[in-house]
Amino acid sequence: MASKVHDIVIVGSGAAGGTLAAHLAHGGVDVGIVEGGPPIDTRTAFNTHALPFHFPNRHIPTMKPGKSGFHSERARGVGGKTLTWNAVAWRFSQRDFKGRTFDGAGEDWPIDYADLAPYYTKVEREIGVCGNRDGLEDLPDGDFLPPVPMKCTDVAVMKGAAKLGVKVIHVRKATLSRPKFGRPSCHFCGNCMAGCDVVAKYNSADVHLRPAMKTGKLTVYSDAVVREVVVNGDNRATGIRYLNRETGSEGEVMGRGVVVCCACVQSVALLLMSKSARYPVGLANSSGHLGKHFIPHLMGGVQCFLREFIGKEPANDEGFLDHAYVPSFMHTRKRDYARSFGVQFNYQNRRSVGWARSLPGFGKQYKESVAARYPAFLTFSPYGEMLPNPKSFIDLDPGQKDAHGLPAARRHVHWGANDLKVFDDMTKWSVRILESAGADILTVSDEPRTNHELGGARMGSDPRTSVVNRFCQTHDVKNLFVVDGSVFPSASEKNPTHTIMALAARTADHIQERLRKGEL
Amino acid sequence: MAEQRREALKIIGAVGSTCAFPFSADELYGQHAHGADAAPAAVPAHPRFFSAAEFETVSRLADLIIPATSTPGALAAGVPAYIDFTATNNAQSGKLLREGIAWLDRAASKQGKARFVDLEESAQVALLDPLCKAADKAPAFTGPRGGGLKARPAWKAPIEVRFFRAVKSLAADGFFTSKHGLVDTLRYSGNTVRGEFPECIHEH
Structure with a gap:
């Protein structure tokens, strides 16, 4: 197996790895893609259509019995987290790329919106993104399929928000609202994040990798947990070493170039583990910045009941989870903090009723009060941008090992003063909007949670303070690239996957050009 | 394949x-x-964690918290078995439930009955009412906080109040995720195939 030398070895098969592999393979580049988990039959492996009462503990497991894949927090399986994502697909705006210029805090990206715009379009045209062309400067329009109608409860929120001058728009998702590409449109069964079993929702395994394998240029190495990126005496990456997920036996995959796409924390951990005499504190870490500037999204949460829906006939409105969105508005208003927030809402799934325990009383009245509020329940989840700080970083646990005997990655998150101001304001606005829409508030989360892991191998022009350059190429090793959320120098408040895919498509172009010129 | x-x-x-x-x-x-x-998961015939007497009390509590009304209640939905399942798999929860049941029986003995289940329904409700009122005052968020945030003050409540909160939470979780709860009572109608998602045509 080790005798074959691929043009490019990619570690990780999610949004970044899948996009990159497909673009390279279709361009004639010989690619080996290495994935820590098993191949997954998306048609039959997921519990997409199960209900809680099918299980004694009333918890719906992601995989059907006997199917391996997504049992742990770290997604392992061909397709990565695109198999279980919610498919929200925003373009970042120029403000997101130039946060420091815009409000004097955090970092600028070394690229502009214009650099990524053609790649956003390319990705939209090949995977299918539905949405409305809203003409918002801060949320650039793309090449969209028609949007999916809002739910009745979304319309109620939209009208409440409008009274405060706040806009609510249709969500934009990489889920088909019309049949396309030989894939059916969404049928609104309401459980997207359990895995879509008809591929109406994009996943990299079915949409990118399967067609790319038909080129004969793509080899998928599954169940291969990568433990090291190998660099030779000439400071060139020569491939990777892995452990078989089930047997623990060692193997390697060789290439003329290596791209690390294992999703933020795992990518950083892999580079930190890849130590050598030349790189004693981790590969591509001559700056000492690898693992630093960890900036996951900070998330709030409000639960409420819209009064006008209390006691009404329950609707079949799980749809494709959230159908609407509150785009950032505070960036244009007076505020005492840097950055902004957006709100994802109404994505709760009506097959779980965890809020019922929070209503008062017991007995007949209690039971009837839950039933009356069931059609009116709504969640609001504001997402804010975090600024980098020295106490938020990723490192390896010196004591703890994972199931494969590899050092466990640790996440350290500390909220800075600006982060807490963003959190307070986005929580206040969430309550204000919901009350304006006629809601009784049930709970308000008083603590930020993290989601969308970003940063740790940030992109920058200065090799002393960043890990990769504007083409996701590491400053230290010319034929080593990192493409995923870890390269984000600033996080935006917008869901990151579309930007990760656009970066992957751009990196694929760059790698092909370098290969043509014989520079890799 | x-x-x-x-x-x-x-x-x-x-x-x-x-x-x-x-x-x-x-x-x-x-x-x-x-x-x-598909058929709901099978309910075991006998409790695994609780004794027969304890299970009787758990069943009575589940019935009082979510009774049969125009739709079936906690008993028909197998909620006592769900609570037993949870206690079997969570030692801390099991301990609290067991201590709480003993507390209820002690309270019943002060009224001249051997056990809580021997009390008249009105006496059972009268015993639970203040526990429920106190439990409803519990903060929605408990537990430690990280990331440099100030720790929340712990929720201090007597054992019987923490017990009632636990039983009510388990009864609610168990019932509203059951077929009788989710489909018959709440009228869940999702998980279907729709050709298109309907536009909202209502006045809001």
């Missing part, structure tokens, strides 16, 4: 729970079964 998959997908449920797409690109897109009609 491909044969097996096709076989699995030939299983077609009742009308309305199966979708047929007119796509030839991949025969697997064509038909897939929605599992909403």
Whole structure:
């Protein structure tokens, strides 16, 4: 197996790895893609259509019995987290790329919106993104399929928000609202994040990798947990070493170039583990910045009941989870903090009723009060941008090992003063909007949670303070690239996957050009 | 493998729970079964954590918290077995439930009855009412906080109040995720195949 030398070895098969592999393979580049988990039959492996009462503990497991894949927090399986994502697909705006210029805090990206715009379009045209062309400067329009109608409860929120001058728009998702590409449109069964079993929702395994394998240029190495990126005496990456997920036996995959796409924390951990005499504190870490500037999204949460829906006939409105969105508005208003927030809402799934325990009383009245509020329940989840700080970083646990005997990655998150101001304001606005829409508030989360892991191998022009350059190429090793959320120098408040895919498509172009010129 | 998959997908449920797409690109897109009609998980005949007497008390509490009304209640939905299942798998929860049941029986003995279940329904409700009122005052968020945030003050409540909160939470979770709760009582109607998502045509 080790005798074959691929043009490019990619570690990780999610949004970044899948996009990159497909673009390279279709361009004639010989690619080996290495994935820590098993191949997954998306048609039959997921519990997409199960209900809680099918299980004694009333918890719906992601995989059907006997199917391996997504049992742990770290997604392992061909397709990565695109198999279980919610498919929200925003373009970042120029403000997101130039946060420091815009409000004097955090970092600028070394690229502009214009650099990524053609790649956003390319990705939209090949995977299918539905949405409305809203003409918002801060949320650039793309090449969209028609949007999916809002739910009745979304319309109620939209009208409440409008009274405060706040806009609510249709969500934009990489889920088909019309049949396309030989894939059916969404049928609104309401459980997207359990895995879509008809591929109406994009996943990299079915949409990118399967067609790319038909080129004969793509080899998928599954169940291969990568433990090291190998660099030779000439400071060139020569491939990777892995452990078989089930047997623990060692193997390697060789290439003329290596791209690390294992999703933020795992990518950083892999580079930190890849130590050598030349790189004693981790590969591509001559700056000492690898693992630093960890900036996951900070998330709030409000639960409420819209009064006008209390006691009404329950609707079949799980749809494709959230159908609407509150785009950032505070960036244009007076505020005492840097950055902004957006709100994802109404994505709760009506097959779980965890809020019922929070209503008062017991007995007949209690039971009837839950039933009356069931059609009116709504969640609001504001997402804010975090600024980098020295106490938020990723490192390896010196004591703890994972199931494969590899050092466990640790996440350290500390909220800075600006982060807490963003959190307070986005929580206040969430309550204000919901009350304006006629809601009784049930709970308000008083603590930020993290989601969308970003940063740790940030992109920058200065090799002393960043890990990769504007083409996701590491400053230290010319034929080593990192493409995923870890390269984000600033996080935006917008869901990151579309930007990760656009970066992957751009990196694929760059790698092909370098290969043509014989520079890799 | 491909044969097996096709076989699995030939299983077609009742009308309305199966979708047929007119796509030839991949025969697997064509038909897939929605599992909403599958039978609920089996309920074991005997409790594994609770003694027979304790289980009787848990059953009585579940019935009082979510009684049968125009729709079936906690007993028909197998909630006592769900609470037993949880206690079997969570030692801390099991300990609290067991201590709480003993507290209720002690309270009953002060009224001249051997056990809580021997009390008249009105006396049972009168005993639980203040516990419920105190439990409803519990903060929505408890537990430690990280990231440099100030720790929350712990929720201090007597054992019987923490017990009632635990029992009510388990009864609510167990009932509203059961078929009698989710489908019959709340009238969950999702997990279906829709050709399009309907526009809202109401006045809001």
